[in-house]
Amino acid sequence: MTDNIRHDPDDRLDHSIAALRNTPIPAGPNAQTIAATLAALRRAASGNFVAPDPTPVSSLSSVVTLFRSLKITVYRHRKASAISVALSLAIVCAFSLFGGGNSVSLAQVAERLRSVRSVTSTARTTIPGQNEPIILKVEQLGRRTRSEMPGGVITITDQDFGEILLVNPILKTATLTKMDTLAKVELLMGPQQQPAMPFDPIRDLRRLADQQGKSVGEQRIGNVKAKGIRSTLDGREITVWIDPDTKLPLRIETVVETAGQKTRVTLDEFAFDVPLDEKRFSLDAPPGFMPTQ
């Protein structure tokens, strides 16, 4: 048997092979992916392997630039929509701030989250100059995330489809945007190392396994005396409060920078593996809403 395969340029299969082979390819993994892979290998070598976990992808700088790119200045309703998207992404990024190092407690959290399929939580974001925090209800089912602002602006991200749907009940519009389009916008907006990536809180929380944390004592959250672990990443401080019995997070606090302003984000009221209706994550425009792109 030889390696001879007759190639026919008119053959649809050969044409498609050539098309796939000739597709421009990025140079390789980014620094975050490499770091996460090395961390996974270290965990595997130490016997503390959590899972062949996906890489950390979303970056805070992505959100900052995206926020800028959305230009939340023109109309109030548009502003609400832009804020919804930016905050949704910022909140999800808050989950993704964990990476690198080793901590037994955080590794336990990651282990507990390994089999989690769905999460709901409440996010409170306090923007400088505003008295009241903006409260978002966040739901995640697998690789889909839905967040809802007061007033009903809804953002749905679907990593499998690579798309974001923004439903604006005031304008009665449902705007579908490709994530890679947002990434390109981001690249055009400033010196970024990597394009924006899909967002996945569950996956990102699993990366707690790599976090080198410092104990910050205890705090009562509901009926639980939660243990706090604080760390910094790229100069940002993150605190996660953990239920010592369930090893699940009760609260996450961080500060994200959006459009040059420092916004405090707190996520709590977590519920894990709650039944969520698949229809809530549909990328189709709801009845009565005008689909736009």
Add this chain to the structure above:
Amino acid sequence: MIDWDGIVQRDGPGTWQAAWRILGNRADVDDVFQEAFVDAFTYSQGRTIANWRALLQRLATTRAIDRLRQRIRRRGREEPLVDRLVATDLAPPQVAQEAELSAQLRMALVEINSKHAEVFCLFHLEGWTYQQIAEHLAVSTDVVGVWLNRARGKLRELMRDMSEGSS
């Protein structure tokens, strides 16, 4: 002691690109990249690996086909991966045509036998020889040839059906 830092730096780009050719989506490729390295770690226990690059490319290919299968089964189809900013009126028609062909090939790949798909990708996308594939799959070159021909035959058939279905 295995120098994983060195292996990731040296063979990481080739591994990542192997997954990219099949998936064309950074999020999926990043996942597959890490999975392939962890697979390689597991595989290397108690073994001496002569060619890390080849091992990693093969593992990434296998993982990428699995990921592609999951993706397409959930979505029902594969979207042509044309850059939206490029795929405007300025884009030449052939860019869209090639993206459509690539998408059809991806959809067809997940419909054929996994081993045949792996051989197909290693040969056509990674440029491996029959001999190299045979060594890594622990089969004869004759078997590689048979699998490759079966893959090509089935893919051609599937793509013809897709083409007729869309016309």
